[in-house]
Amino acid sequence: MSAPVRGRSTRVRPANRRPKSAEYRARRRVILRRRLVALLTVLSVVGVVYCVFFTPLLGVHQVDVRGNAALTEDEVRAVAAIETGSPLVRLDLQEIHDRVAGIPRVAAVEVERQLPGTVRLLITERTPVGSVKLPDGYHLVDATGKDYAILPAAAPGVPELGLTLPSSSDPATRAVVGVVNDLPEQLRPDVLAVAATTGADVKLTLSGNRVVKWGSAEDTKRKAAVLLVLLSRKGTTYDVSSPDLATVS
Template sequence: MTVPVRTVRGRRTAPRPDRANRRPDRRAQRRKILRRRAVALLTILSLIALAYGVWFTPLFGVRSVDVRGTVVLTEDEVRTAAAIEPGSPLVRLDLKGIVTRVAAVPRVASVEVERSLPGTVRILIAERTPVGVVKASDGAHLIDSTGKDYAVLSTAPPLVPELVLSAPGQGDAATRAAVGVLNELPEKLRPEVQSVAATTGADVKVTLTQGRIVRWGSSAETPRKAAVLLVLLTRPGTTYDVSSPDLPTVS
């Protein structure tokens, strides 16, 4: 069969393909486009469903509350203070609110809250430790390194110095001075301390074993005063004055 050949401007060209031959290619391209759109739509719908499940359903809800760091407190006491509703969506938890509620427990010094997928809330706490104890009619008040009165016991714990203060509390200058001295004492000297007394922020007096009295003054330069005192204690005496560490005395 002879194929007709057309001439354009003196040159012969082959005939154009029939339009009917192009239709299968266009239909295949359309099918590819439709498939891509369907995949994209399904992906978007899946992401929306997942986001809804995470944010608004118990799919990734709280299943357990893991408490760590307790010493005197129980884990259940911390969980009660945290007040985390079981099944609450994990990503929507008010972590700051949980921290605030747990930190309000008097014995808690610090608290951190973490999420752990798929459904665990982890609460890490540090409890307060006493640096001194104030004896009162209702019991022994434990005072921590910040001067906070955080617990009352029937009897004073052993090896914790007594604080002799007229108005113990974080806002009291005498309390801050007495606690400031205790916070900076070297380990070598701590077992010797029986009590710390103060009426103002500048008249701290420390009582050591064997009835020895140390006139400390303010809490300023406590490490230096402690170093001077350790030297003075090698000399016999009952009263040691390190309120001015440049001019210490023993009597």
């Protein structure tokens, strides 16, 4: 009888099972592939961010000025001081707004980014309600009482304002501007000049050498309505400072 053989093992591997080393390599390839995709994604995001924020790729190539009339586009661009090639997304729009809004003729401004490389400046210029004759020329005054520009000749289409020194903080200026702002359209063509030395002695000079004593800027619409009726009567002086006791002489 033969003795059993020691030290030998007969283990049968299932036919449908791959070696562990093959499974490990397969899992390793999947992991490496995922890591590579993640790395490429991160690098792509970093590249896009770098191009957008730190290169001229999406930089400023054009400053588009709209709404200007008396101001030239170059004047506005010079004050806006937007450097060509500056990354569009890094622009300080409020700072640009404040610089352009500081131009005396500018009443309002909007600053917009427009991809891929345009900054648009939408300008609203001040509109004169009158001009004040001073030694250095005719000062334009807007509806807020701001003295914002000087012309060598009187501005056409607006009355001359008889003021010593126009200022939005001056009672006489506020009274004169307040009256002019509230005048009805049918009366405006006849108004040649509006003057005051205080806030309560506004006087209008009309065509045909007619004078209107207006008083303060209060009840301007009522005074205007009364004046339109009085103008149907002949006279040189019309007093509507007290509209309930208006007179013609």
